[in-house]
Amino acid sequence: MQVYLPIAEMPVNVLLMLGLGGAVGFLSGMFGVGGGFLMTPLLIFAGIPSAVAVATGANPLIASSITGTIAQARRKNLDTKLGLYLLGGGAVGAFWGVLIIRYLRQIGQVDLFVSLLYVVFMGAVGSIMLVESLRALRKVRRGQPAAKRTGRHGWMHGLPFKTRFPASKLYISAIPPVVAGVLVGVMSGVMGVGGGFILVPILIYLLHVPTNVAVGTSLFQIIFVSAITTVLQAAMNQTVDIALALLLMLGGAFGAQVGAAAGQKLRAEELRLLLALLVLAVGLRLGVDLVLPGEIFSVRSAGF
Amino acid sequence: MFSRVAAIARKLTPAVLAGTLALIAFSSDASASANIIEAGAAQNQFYIEPSYDGTSIVLFGAVDRDRLKGEPFDIAVTLRGPVQPVVVWKKDRRAGLWVNSQRLIFDGVPNYFAVLSTRPLDDIAPLAERDRYELGIDVLSLPIRDEQKNAPSKLDRSEFEAALVRQKKAAGLFVEEARAIDFFGVSLFRTKTFLPAAAGPGLYVAHFYVLQGGKVIGDATARIRLRKIGIEARLSSTASEHPWLYGVIAVALAAFVGGATSFLTRRT
Numbered sequence: 001m002q003v004y005l006p007i008a009e010m011p012v013n014v015l016l017m018l019g020l021g022g023a024v025g026f027l028s029g030m031f032g033v034g035g036g037f038l039m040t041p042l043l044i045f046a047g048i049p050s051a052v053a054v055a056t057g058a059n060p061l062i063a064s065s066i067t068g069t070i071a072q073a074r075r076k077n078l079d080t081k082l083g084l085y086l087l088g089g090g091a092v093g094a095f096w097g098v099l100i101i102r103y104l105r106q107i108g109q110v111d112l113f114v115s116l117l118y119v120v121f122m123g124a125v126g127s128i129m130l131v132e133s134l135r136a137l138r139k140v141r142r143g144q145p146a147a148k149r150t151g152r153h154g155w156m157h158g159l160p161f162k163t164r165f166p167a168s169k170l171y172i173s174a175i176p177p178v179v180a181g182v183l184v185g186v187m188s189g190v191m192g193v194g195g196g197f198i199l200v201p202i203l204i205y206l207l208h209v210p211t212n213v214a215v216g217t218s219l220f221q222i223i224f225v226s227a228i229t230t231v232l233q234a235a236m237n238q239t240v241d242i243a244l245a246l247l248l249m250l251g252g253a254f255g256a257q258v259g260a261a262a263g264q265k266l267r268a269e270e271l272r273l274l275l276a277l278l279v280l281a282v283g284l285r286l287g288v289d290l291v292l293p294g295e296i297f298s299v300r301s302a303g304f
Numbered sequence: 305m306f307s308r309v310a311a312i313a314r315k316l317t318p319a320v321l322a323g324t325l326a327l328i329a330f331s332s333d334a335s336a337s338a339n340i341i342e343a344g345a346a347q348n349q350f351y352i353e354p355s356y357d358g359t360s361i362v363l364f365g366a367v368d369r370d371r372l373k374g375e376p377f378d379i380a381v382t383l384r385g386p387v388q389p390v391v392v393w394k395k396d397r398r399a400g401l402w403v404n405s406q407r408l409i410f411d412g413v414p415n416y417f418a419v420l421s422t423r424p425l426d427d428i429a430p431l432a433e434r435d436r437y438e439l440g441i442d443v444l445s446l447p448i449r450d451e452q453k454n455a456p457s458k459l460d461r462s463e464f465e466a467a468l469v470r471q472k473k474a475a476g477l478f479v480e481e482a483r484a485i486d487f488f489g490v491s492l493f494r495t496k497t498f499l500p501a502a503a504g505p506g507l508y509v510a511h512f513y514v515l516q517g518g519k520v521i522g523d524a525t526a527r528i529r530l531r532k533i534g535i536e537a538r539l540s541s542t543a544s545e546h547p548w549l550y551g552v553i554a555v556a557l558a559a560f561v562g563g564a565t566s567f568l569t570r571r572t
Contacts, residue, residue, distance in 0.1 A: 004356040006532060006539040009504040011357045059554050066562030071569075112403050227555045234551030238543050242554050243354075249558055253565035290401045297467035298393045298404075 007241035021251030029259025055233035060249035072216030079167035089181020097189015122283025129276035194222035340522030385416030386506030
């Protein structure tokens, strides 16, 4: 069954797009990453023009992250206060990110820069998580309890503006969450993604937020980042395809429910291991393209 | 006259169509001022609806046999879509990575170009004549934008053009077909080509040529319009005319779907 997309100006297979949305939604509900880092590459792989794929990728994430956030909130896995601090930084960061992208476009190396960012970040984040989660799993298997986070005092605890985040059981300075927000905002502005795959590890490993709360809070933040991205893309580039987004979000809405339930059944360590493998796989796939391209020439409409 | 014929032709079988056309083309007006070729499209308007997945385009015409003096002749038809600027990037290996290094901007690339003919183009006319009328993908003019930064040297440009043509052909957007013209009787002909869905909306122009002794001796033109209607048209006009509103609608729609899903799953 085919449907013609009004903005992308091409027909797509309805079932393929529903399935694609469902798969990304499943991951979104399970890991608390928006899935933007998967959505955009998958859309391009399915033949959607890259301008439309980049602009439309964020739109269905709004739906799946709302569904995911509500599901997580019911399980008390949402720290609204922490989410708002992250958002404050994120708004500033996203603005900087858009400025950086504009500069890169002027010098003509957006594609390379974005690919390299993906590869470097996903490689680093994926490897760190992989090592850590394997170590944690081995401990669990030996019968020792998983490492407790309480009572740790790093350099971050010497910072001022100490604030209590009851949902995360944290009493830390407000500066690290805001800085993390800015960093993720810059990334999402530059890479066109919600930034969950960077935010979740930062929350878990740097701020010591419990894994489940990190997942819920990251989803909460992604709602707003992807809403801002969608409006800006529609206004600036006019390449958001609502018909495509609708297919993706209908598939994704149900995928997110299944994912959230599956995430609840898995151990936190196993969840982190799976996410690590997924992040590494996508990073590796993009890295391969940089080293062994299939076609040396790329043809693109100059209008986009 | 031809719009009326086309309207009728849509409903008729080729045989009836041939008879009708013959009547119109030659019975009433066979004076010296008559064209040596007259032609049209079976349908001048095509609409893009949600179920649109490309369309066949039927073109037909008639030649004046008397003025061809019984000598052998050929028909060639070109159909071209709206032009748009296209960028071709070439990757180079730098420090182990394949990086976009050079680009060439073509200013007017038709998004669809088909050449349909009675015989292979090289047998119909010499290169100079084909070049003049753009009879063939190899002689299609692809103008390059002036004053480009990082542009490849003149010598290297042909490989960019070759890459562009190769990818257009692979997508079915550049088509060349010999022996694609069917004759009904002595003077009536019909030809058909498939317009893939990737060839977007716009004005498509068909040029019909009669060739004799390697020279074009007569030509005719037909226009076909492909446009979005209904929901397709409304969405794309909102996206371009009210972009901020469109963005807000996109967000609201997503918020509604997300909220509704939560509501539904809570109930069950």
